[in-house]
Amino acid sequence: MIPAEGKVLVDFYADWCGPCKVMSREGGTLDAFQQISDVPLVKINVDQEREIATKYDVRGIPCFIYFEDGIAKARTTGVQSLQQLKNLTK
Numbered sequence: 902m903i904p905a906e907g908k909v910l911v912d913f914y915a916d917w918c919g920p921c922k923v924m925s926r927e928g929g930t931l932d933a934f935q936q937i938s939d940v941p942l943v944k945i946n947v948d949q950e951r952e953i954a955t956k957y958d959v960r961g962i963p964c965f966i967y968f969e970d971g972i973a974k975a976r977t978t979g980v981q982s983l984q985q986l987k988n989l990t991k
Contacts, residue, residue: 902945902953905971910934910990912944913954913964920980921963933983940967940990965989 903911912931914921924931925944935942947954947962957966957973966976967990975989 902943902950903968903971907970908940908990909968910940910942910986911966911968912942913947913959914944914962915946915948918962923980924963930981930983930986934986938987938990
């Protein structure tokens with residue numbers, strides 16, 4: 902799910918998570934990020950992909966991890982602003 906080449910921002914989330922819903926609502930921060938950034942966004946449901954979440958030590962959600970060529974370069978947890986996501990993916 903995480904590409905070995907290129908850049909990607911991964912959103913680890915769960916359907917029951919209130920802060921995750923805030924980030925994902927239509928017209929919200931993640932939509933805005935996708936509109937202005939050339940970094941693709943991949944969403945991983947931690948309840949369905951527990952092995953991947955464990956591999957990347959995801960302990961709180963939403964958790965955003967920025968990858969370059971399959972290597973985790975930066976991460977943050979919790980509700981983020983558009984500017985914070987942009988800064989994470991620099």
